[in-house]
Amino acid sequence: MASGGLACVKYLTFFCNLLFALTGLLIFLVGGMVQLNYAHYSNFVSDHIWTAPIILMIVGAAVAIICFLGCCGALKESSCMILSFAILAVVIFLFEIGLGVAGYVKHTGLQQLMEGQFNSTMKHYKEREDYQDAWGLLQTELDCCGTYGFADWEVIFPNKTLPPSCCSVINLNVAKECTEIHANKQGCLQKLLGILDSKTLILASVVLAVAGIQLLTILFACCLYRSFRRSYDHV
Numbered sequence: 001m002a003s004g005g006l007a008c009v010k011y012l013t014f015f016c017n018l019l020f021a022l023t024g025l026l027i028f029l030v031g032g033m034v035q036l037n038y039a040h041y042s043n044f045v046s047d048h049i050w051t052a053p054i055i056l057m058i059v060g061a062a063v064a065i066i067c068f069l070g071c072c073g074a075l076k077e078s079s080c081m082i083l084s085f086a087i088l089a090v091v092i093f094l095f096e097i098g099l100g101v102a103g104y105v106k107h108t109g110l111q112q113l114m115e116g117q118f119n120s121t122m123k124h125y126k127e128r129e130d131y132q133d134a135w136g137l138l139q140t141e142l143d144c145c146g147t148y149g150f151a152d153w154e155v156i157f158p159n160k161t162l163p164p165s166c167c168s169v170i171n172l173n174v175a176k177e178c179t180e181i182h183a184n185k186q187g188c189l190q191k192l193l194g195i196l197d198s199k200t201l202i203l204a205s206v207v208l209a210v211a212g213i214q215l216l217t218i219l220f221a222c223c224l225y226r227s228f229r230r231s232y233d234h235v
Helices: 004-044 054-077 080-109 110-123 129-142 150-154 188-232
Strands: none
Touching: 004 054, 004 080, 004 110, 004 129, 004 188, 054 110, 054 188, 080 188, 110 129, 110 188, 129 188
């Protein structure tokens, strides 16, 4: 039978495991929301950066599964299950730290990567229908035009016209096509970059909170494993 101190550590570990599971669910939901709400902008962001939401969803699901092992180990007083949980939790924790560092490094060069994607999709705008749809959606949703402004479209539309999505509203009594006069003046690169920057801050805050809870859970798991071993040694 577990002593009072051991029981306290056991139930604290169980409670922290539930919080750990909630952090996994939170990571999964954040990754899913980013993927769901901003996947249509993937043509303008490098592929290896846009895999981040998918990786977050995988990590979140893995955390939730690992927590089941920790909860069972705590309730059944199984040192083997607790040790397995602690090792797997450390691996996940280190992976998250590595993911955060990689994200920070990639974020410093995000504007250059996005600029390359913007230029590439614009260059092949008339050749690919998916690029036309992507630009149309981007310019309509963000009320912007071109990479840095409507002048970027001059190479693609030499007759002074612009994609219809560059104009939020066209008075048909004045003009039947979107031109520089009616076009949105602001470029799309800075607007999309601003959105991604704001979401990055939210993700960073979530990761810090999650990392704190996970580290606390790992420490309790290690204490519980040590207590179980001592209890078995005495028997």
